[in-house]
Amino acid sequence: MAKYRADLPQLEPALFISDGGLETTLIFHEGVDLPHFASFVLLDSEEGRTRLRDYYERYLAIARRHGLGLILDTPTWRANRDWGAKLGYGAEDLKRINTFSIMLLEELREAWETTETPIVIAGVMGPRGDGYAAGRMSAKEAEDYHAPQIAAFAETEADMVASYTLNDVEEAIGVARAARALGMPCSISFTVETDGKLIGGLSLRDAIEAVDRETQTAPAYYMINCAHPTHFEQALSADEPWMKRLFGAKANASTKSHAELDRSDTLDSGDPLDLGRRCSKLRQHYPGLRILGGCCGTDDRHVAAICEACG
Template identity: 25%
Template sequence: MGLLQDLKERILIGDGAMGTLLYSYGIDRCFEELNVSKPEEIKRIHKAYVEAGADIIQTNTYGANFIKLSRYGLEDETKKINQEAVRIARASSDGAYVLGTMGGIRTFNKNAYSLEEIKRSFREQLYLLLHEEPDGLLLETYYDLEEAREVLKIARKETELPIMLNVSMHEQGVLQDGTPLWEALRSIADLGADIAGINCRLGPYHMIEALTEVPIFRDAYLSVYPNSSLPSLEEGRLVYDTDDAYFRESAVQFRTQGARIIGGCCGTTPNHIRAMAEAVRGLSPVTEKEVKIRREEEVISVSNERTEPGLNEIAAQKRSIIVELDPPKKLNFDKFLQAAAELKETGIEALTLADNSLATPRISNAACGSLLKERLDIRSLVHITCRDRNIIGLQSHLMGLDTLGLTDILAITGDPSKIGDFPGATSVYDLTSFDLIRLIKQFNEGISLSGKPLGKKTNFSVAGAFNPNVRHLDKAVKRLEKKIECGADYFVSQPVYSEQQLIDIHHETKHLKTPVYIGIMPLTSSRNAEFIHHEIPGIKLSDSIREKMALAGEDKRKQKAEGLAIAKSLLDTACELFNGIYLITPFLRSDLTSELAAYIKQKDEKRADVYLH
């Protein structure tokens, strides 16, 4: 009798965590490599689960694909690791079904690997496992539904063996893209999964609650592999702590919800599996159940509606000037407010507030933006880096910005921490700038990264960073196109110091419908010019510019005059080609950017007069 035939008549018990037991033995390295170096350890764990009552065991190949093995320098061992895994499991099975296991790769960072890379890696592992003739396949821990669907299509095309696919939820009842669990499982069944279910991340309680909303499908069986509990951190080690009796009770409830395969994920041991096997022994599968209808949390329409057009909308229609003013490094806020007030008088659209630029601690730009709004009625474009906050902090920060009514955001990766005041500090980079843009747009739909409703929709307008100071400008523009796909509304460029470069940028970006704010930053001295030329990646100043700044010597008035003259010359070209101008204030020298903003206004007024007459 085969696996699917068995499932028609009874509930089957899956095994528990492989990694948890290996970790408890003091092994903290690539678990899949142990198929080759310590096969007896793997065999012992398989046997322990079979003796505990597991009808199904999975091969120790969750991360045995090219992408994950390459993290350990083991990519050349992919074939041997997968081959040995199936052979070890088969030798240990004692009649239990052996499923070839393949784990998901994407988490919340969808850009870490392209879908094509994932599919290529999946195909290789799939062929290796199928060659060893397992009883079926287990695709597990898929947080990303798109990835799950794509690899399932590949597997279903290549084999008629039973396929079980388990997705993972960040939050009860929904996947991270907001798809309801029942809908995700239905789509998996429609694509040919014989068994559709859930595993990892959550313990029995939340999985049972989530399954109350999932119907019993007629064309696919339901599987569930919960974690033993939420983990705690004890002396630097993750520890799971749930007693066997709780799992015994949970198994009965899983059966009530229609589960045909019940196993365990992180933190589960043979004791948990034994308890569940004993609990459902002799019980027939449930074929009918009452499905709980989810009551969606009300998503309120945007409460803080914009009272002004987006910066992208302004730049699409007319001249728009934004000015960067770095938040202070010290707690004396008065000088910053004075500079902001001076810039406001020039009629700029907004102040852009960097997020600890050059990895140097500054007053929170959210606090600055809130005070500027309250005291000076100035609009702020708040930068957010991926460097300083994990996904928890990023979501909290976005919620805070929405609460403060700060709705203009520039999403950037952020300078690495090693260049700042604390070179030993950790750079987080949970998300890329592409992911952050996507997350912000997801907030605009009222959905958090975990897929749960936020209670209201935000109304963020999001800018992307543009670095034109690269060898191949066309590749930089390709990045812009990718950011547009993620949801970027407009772009803000790094400073440009060449009229010809401005012309080239216009030529390469004129097909984009999203506006570009061109960065212009006045030079303050010869040393400043030399630093930018030699130490800022990608920016090279012409010999003539460097010579002009050098001729100004140490005379501060000459330095200012020359720096402004160079910037105005650049603006003459930039204003002919772009509506959006981004003036970058060096060293809080608001007098420089104020004069440049006034210069742009005067140019536009003269042009308007000529046009009218």
């Protein structure tokens, strides 16, 4: 049985951190070629695995230094059927990759975990399509589509699955139903536009309430990712019941819109100290936000700044 699958420690109020933008760090800071933004391909070479270990150890060191828990996410955001096919990975290849990604993080947890720094291993999933474009699947199609990746994680020591950069409620419902059917705790992370709404215009509140309603509150919790705090803080309200389901944010440091980021050939890393201060203010106003990290354009400097600012 996975170490924390039956009792996720981040469900308690204590602060947990997550990593930053894995793919943007590797591409822009380290010059790594990631076709189709897929970092899972690095698992297929010793050089790639070394890069991944080095990347994760920066965040493990930050968590240990601050005595905080860490959500350790696999590099498998693109390791699903459609993106795998673009890279020459069939069903068995993807199962192998998803399985091996957990094994890599198990090794790191064994080396780094302490009583003060619990490390939760999350099998990461991304959207079927582009995180910056609206999805077009029904909930049943999404359930069938994402089930193989969740099933691969369920056979490992993964504590949970974490689905990031979703912008479509039907896809989120499908992921949550598949995870529940396979006995895996899951988190659902939506991305929003500069107006604080999903790309189709749905509010964050309506999205979370719809998924909970249609899945009988199957997700363990919800998050926001790939948006700057100024984009999503306008969508938050401390007094509303749905906020009790929102547990964290992996924020961009850049204030640019998704369309601007998609067109950019350079990395906008924003200001790590400013992001740290903004995350600290979010925690002050919304104490239920207990998981903080970075997304596109962020790195270990940003997460360290968040830890410093949050005390």
